[in-house]
Amino acid sequence: MSTRELTFAQAIREALDEELARDPNLFILGEDVGAWGGVFRCTEGLYEKYGPDRVIDTPLSEEGFVGLAVGAAMTGMHPVPEIMFGDFITLAMDQIVNQAAKMRYMTGGQVKVPITFRATMGAGRSSGAQHSQSWHAWFAHVPGLKVVVPSTPYDAKGLLKTALREPNPVVFFEDKVMYAKIKGPVPEEEYTIPFGKADIKREGSDITLVALSRMVHPTLAAAEMLAKEGISAEVIDPRTLTPLDEETLIQSVCKTGGAVIVDEGYNRFGVTAELAAVIAYGAFDYLDAPVERLGAMDVPIPFSPPLEFTTIPDEQKIVERVHKVLEGRRR
Amino acid sequence: MSTRELTFAQAIREALDEELARDPNLFILGEDVGAWGGVFRCTEGLYEKYGPDRVIDTPLSEEGFVGLAVGAAMTGMHPVPEIMFGDFITLAMDQIVNQAAKMRYMTGGQVKVPITFRATMGAGRSSGAQHSQSWHAWFAHVPGLKVVVPSTPYDAKGLLKTALREPNPVVFFEDKVMYAKIKGPVPEEEYTIPFGKADIKREGSDITLVALSRMVHPTLAAAEMLAKEGISAEVIDPRTLTPLDEETLIQSVCKTGGAVIVDEGYNRFGVTAELAAVIAYGAFDYLDAPVERLGAMDVPIPFSPPLEFTTIPDEQKIVERVHKVLEGRRR
Amino acid sequence: MERLSQIAEVVVDRDTMIEMYHRMLLARAFEETVFDVYRRGWMPGLAHLADGQEAVPVGVCMALRPDDTITSTHRGHGHIIGKGGQVEPMMAEVMGKATGYCRGKGGEMHIADVKLGILGANGIVGGGIGIAAGSAFTAKREGKGRVSVAFFGDGAINQGIWYETANMAVLWKLPLIYVCENNQYTEYTNYRKLQAGEGLVARAEAMGMPGLEVDGNDVLAVYSATLEMVERARRGEGPSMLVCHTFRYGGHHVGDPGTKYRTKEEIEEWKAKDPIVRFEKVLVERGVLSPGDIEEMHSKVEKRLAAAVEAGRNAPYPDVSEVTEHVYA
Amino acid sequence: MERLSQIAEVVVDRDTMIEMYHRMLLARAFEETVFDVYRRGWMPGLAHLADGQEAVPVGVCMALRPDDTITSTHRGHGHIIGKGGQVEPMMAEVMGKATGYCRGKGGEMHIADVKLGILGANGIVGGGIGIAAGSAFTAKREGKGRVSVAFFGDGAINQGIWYETANMAVLWKLPLIYVCENNQYTEYTNYRKLQAGEGLVARAEAMGMPGLEVDGNDVLAVYSATLEMVERARRGEGPSMLVCHTFRYGGHHVGDPGTKYRTKEEIEEWKAKDPIVRFEKVLVERGVLSPGDIEEMHSKVEKRLAAAVEAGRNAPYPDVSEVTEHVYA
Numbered sequence A, B: 001m002s003t004r005e006l007t008f009a010q011a012i013r014e015a016l017d018e019e020l021a022r023d024p025n026l027f028i029l030g031e032d033v034g035a036w037g038g039v040f041r042c043t044e045g046l047y048e049k050y051g052p053d054r055v056i057d058t059p060l061s062e063e064g065f066v067g068l069a070v071g072a073a074m075t076g077m078h079p080v081p082e083i084m085f086g087d088f089i090t091l092a093m094d095q096i097v098n099q100a101a102k103m104r105y106m107t108g109g110q111v112k113v114p115i116t117f118r119a120t121m122g123a124g125r126s127s128g129a130q131h132s133q134s135w136h137a138w139f140a141h142v143p144g145l146k147v148v149v150p151s152t153p154y155d156a157k158g159l160l161k162t163a164l165r166e167p168n169p170v171v172f173f174e175d176k177v178m179y180a181k182i183k184g185p186v187p188e189e190e191y192t193i194p195f196g197k198a199d200i201k202r203e204g205s206d207i208t209l210v211a212l213s214r215m216v217h218p219t220l221a222a223a224e225m226l227a228k229e230g231i232s233a234e235v236i237d238p239r240t241l242t243p244l245d246e247e248t249l250i251q252s253v254c255k256t257g258g259a260v261i262v263d264e265g266y267n268r269f270g271v272t273a274e275l276a277a278v279i280a281y282g283a284f285d286y287l288d289a290p291v292e293r294l295g296a297m298d299v300p301i302p303f304s305p306p307l308e309f310t311t312i313p314d315e316q317k318i319v320e321r322v323h324k325v326l327e328g329r330r331r
Numbered sequence C, D: 001m002e003r004l005s006q007i008a009e010v011v012v013d014r015d016t017m018i019e020m021y022h023r024m025l026l027a028r029a030f031e032e033t034v035f036d037v038y039r040r041g042w043m044p045g046l047a048h049l050a051d052g053q054e055a056v057p058v059g060v061c062m063a064l065r066p067d068d069t070i071t072s073t074h075r076g077h078g079h080i081i082g083k084g085g086q087v088e089p090m091m092a093e094v095m096g097k098a099t100g101y102c103r104g105k106g107g108e109m110h111i112a113d114v115k116l117g118i119l120g121a122n123g124i125v126g127g128g129i130g131i132a133a134g135s136a137f138t139a140k141r142e143g144k145g146r147v148s149v150a151f152f153g154d155g156a157i158n159q160g161i162w163y164e165t166a167n168m169a170v171l172w173k174l175p176l177i178y179v180c181e182n183n184q185y186t187e188y189t190n191y192r193k194l195q196a197g198e199g200l201v202a203r204a205e206a207m208g209m210p211g212l213e214v215d216g217n218d219v220l221a222v223y224s225a226t227l228e229m230v231e232r233a234r235r236g237e238g239p240s241m242l243v244c245h246t247f248r249y250g251g252h253h254v255g256d257p258g259t260k261y262r263t264k265e266e267i268e269e270w271k272a273k274d275p276i277v278r279f280e281k282v283l284v285e286r287g288v289l290s291p292g293d294i295e296e297m298h299s300k301v302e303k304r305l306a307a308a309v310e311a312g313r314n315a316p317y318p319d320v321s322e323v324t325e326h327v328y329a
């Protein structure tokens, strides 16, 4: 297998490209996804290659174009609407939650709704409170949707290809900080990655660190730092929230006896709550200390860098939480 | 103190009435809240009493009238927009999440946003998948909002009066099944109930049942059934999700050693996750068995009664979960 | 702004007229029967009836091909019958039975028959509009001249999604017909209190599409206007908007008598313009049907509905194991 | 539909003209300075500049009273300066400093000075429209003749919230002026590709409010048209819509040169119509300012901005403890 290094954005672009070529019913729509190639360059060149009928520049009408996409999905297309900043998904909630997610169920199975909502997440770019949010927990709370939160170019490409072949609505979250900054190996050969299979990004025996999307990277860096202290951390990336690979998480904690959950969504009533609850339940007899939850601080995301970085998990904060777990264990 | 029995809807109505009289800046807006008196009768007579400028019938434009309300709040009014079915709050998400919740923070404290969003929740009326949802977890996940989920006429009135005096955006969820069906004592005298104080609805020593909104009632019924088996259940109603009275929950579980969380929102990534995680963390050394989470089944809410009732927690299911906890403990 | 011709009534053949009449009768009878079913406690929840409005769904849908699609509303039974939906699985669905169109999972507000191009009634007011735009998008791509119809009410027109999709539909010349059924009221409020401006045709024209207002109780007028819009759409000339003035006899739902916010006079006035009675007159005058034919059709329809109720009542509820089916494909 | 008179230029007194010019200079200099600050790496994130568009915010805001309110957009610096905002706390905010208008919490896209009636720039395209409608609602209640202005772009007009609030504003006669700043492009797409129909005045008129299009590079035309709309609103006659045609010289944000989707010719064409140069000519012709006055004002503004940068750079970042402040009141 030949492998190159691609950025996260290039991996996304390649998945879109391959699937546009494969499936004539697939089409992309969103703001400046066409001629401009997407504000994050994820659709670069696709307009030229597939034409304006398959890579469509929409007006600034998130509710409208997402609604249109739902109807197109119900009638045989596979639309891929792009929500430029995940923050704007608030404008399209009704279409995603009340229409796309429910149509199959409400019709007793008469329709399929193959639609892949691509949305961004992630702070750390001094973009302010309305351009930095991570709302993946909301959608994981909605039956009928699948939610994907990839952390590497490899995973992004393989999971997006799976999403683009799914007969169901998928909300696919891409951390915008990774687009240009995260590079990684991606094979030339075609591959897909199934939903619902967590990936062990690093094996370890003393503690389990669960992280997703961009948070996998500071978590791996923290594991590196911990290794120097002689602490062996296992890093697990669930990769999809719905379906969730509970088994892999629980097994790891049964082995290590402790866990820290790291997520860039808000901590309260967020992803860290679900994962902590799942682990606390499934590994109840094996936990030596409470599961630590390290989400984003529960404040609107501030613009000023010293404030903003305070709110986001990083290596240092992860290491601190690990120490807390290990101290708890020693009690 | 003289006390009458009021229905849940009457208690809501009375709080609105008293606060409309007290605060000239308060006004209600929504669909058919005026001349008609509200589809759930919560604004009955208020249009006649306070006039069409204070109890305002809006077009079917949830995003628009909620947006207008946010601007009115920022300029000195206290709007009370009604979202008839909480399911439709999807249409107003941007205004609630990106505008109301953040304005104070983003302006560095320059504005207050005193606004009380009233929305319904709750299934069990054969209203189908788009008229039965309970989205309180979403809003509890949003910094800048406070979330209230009252379970009795007494709590509803006292908490709503507090909300209507709050200088912050509050999302106030009313279970529509309770409006006419739940009656309870409400003093004639004025009172308010502070946010962030859980209420122990029933004391007990063997297990802690945490329930909110309408779920308090089947949970109390379950406690009654358990009492007959000699099991003493404590029933705690957090009443507000943000702020959350973690202390009271944890203390109870430290005493009982086990907990079941009951909620009508979807189970996955929902309120049961947060409450279970908080308890598993705070009462780690006192738990004899994993915390059981009993939310609504993770499916769009079906219309057909036998299916619908399968998805909602009830006495029987609560009792089963309690047995599960107690068996777990005996291991 | 291009104008459509002002509803020159098209020539309609005998069979089509009879089928129109038949569907109107079915639609009326369905509503009356559901009301009865509700009162007897044979259905769960509430129902939203549209008796009095039959000329709109039937007039519109009879102008459509089988492969054309519609999206409907919370008040959608007539649209479904208009497009050829069968009353038996509809009634079973209303009752929440496994033999219903949606296996009892959808319910009264969510009936769909996707094979017939009925993409579903919708409980979100305006919720079908985006879906209809999407179906029009697909239709344009298919290039087979198929069109898409969005039914919605005088209340729904004030939802932003109408405006957002209208803009795209015009830009992209989608074969989409917006049909606003103005039954004068939203739930309990007259539309004039909620609708500003120069009327809905003006709104449509400002967005760049032609619009027409018709007497929504005249099935041939509705049919003729729809045909013109449909042909325009099939030719690739884009969307248009039809506004039909009509009235619902009953309340917003079966629990509302509908008499508190509307006067007796207003209701009587509209009943005097009853779309079925009017069409009957036309049919007899033109010699399409005799009074005897009409009576026979009435009684057939009644029998069919009685049987549908019977069948629905005898049908099983879905098995509880079905609750987790159809969440995902 | 009532029509507004076609922008008869009103008589503007000397001091007002000078202040207009001053604010336009400040607005221009602010953008140029921010660009420089960005290039030097003295600010975090990106900035959205509006150099070339100064006649719109200044022309509109100079027609307002201090107690009138505005809501602004992601491209909002000009609006804030137009309404009397101070460049020093603006610059500090852009840099994320504690001395900024929002203590560094808001940032470039969220500057607000509520005391001056500036209810905030907004990162959600169309996000200020609802807020402006709400401020107009409050204004009507107060009964003091105060008005509310919503600034937004040619892209934002296609958000449903414009349509939804337009309907309510007309119904309830809110003192609201919609100002659409058509700078020809959204981010990277020409508005003609995204805007169907008969133009925005037609959209406004269909909703029941008057609209006017003006040369958005002519500050006196903008001012005059706004005055007429404002007076109408103060009289209680409701909302109206002003469409100003203008152009941004730079890219969508400071990282975009703005030359990939726009031709050199187009940019040059618009630069030849520069609103500041044009207004300078008027001022000199009318004897309001001499070339010497103009030069002096230029250099004062430049010095002021240089000092603002200096002060911003020297100012502290907010203390980390502030991160949890202002979440709730």
Ligand SMILES: Cc1ncc(C[n+]2csc(CCOP(=O)(O)OP(=O)(O)O)c2C)c(N)n1
Pocket (backbone or CB within 6 Å): B031, B060, B062, B084, B088, B091, C073, C074, C075, C123, C124, C125, C126, C152, C153, C154, C155, C156, C157, C183, C185, C186, C187
């Ligand atoms: C988004 C949304 N808002 C409110 C409602 C509640 N509701 C149901 S029907 C209705 C009135 C609809 O009026 P109209 O569009 O005229 O349709 P009609 O009922 O007259 O057929 C309302 C407000 C809803 N179902 N969805």
Ligand SMILES: Cc1ncc(C[n+]2csc(CCOP(=O)(O)OP(=O)(O)O)c2C)c(N)n1
Pocket (backbone or CB within 6 Å): A031, A060, A062, A084, A088, A091, D073, D074, D075, D123, D124, D125, D126, D152, D153, D154, D155, D156, D157, D183, D185, D186, D187
């Ligand atoms: C709801 C929303 N959608 C998309 C964006 C991303 N975005 C920022 S500016 C912009 C273009 C806005 O165009 P216009 O309204 O013409 O304003 P201009 O930038 O030209 O001043 C877009 C698409 C956003 N900020 N908010």
Ligand SMILES: [Mg+2]
Pocket (backbone or CB within 6 Å): C153, C154, C155, C181, C182, C183, C184, C185, C186
């Ligand atoms: Mg109606």
Ligand SMILES: [Mg+2]
Pocket (backbone or CB within 6 Å): D153, D154, D155, D181, D182, D183, D184, D185, D186
């Ligand atoms: Mg623009």
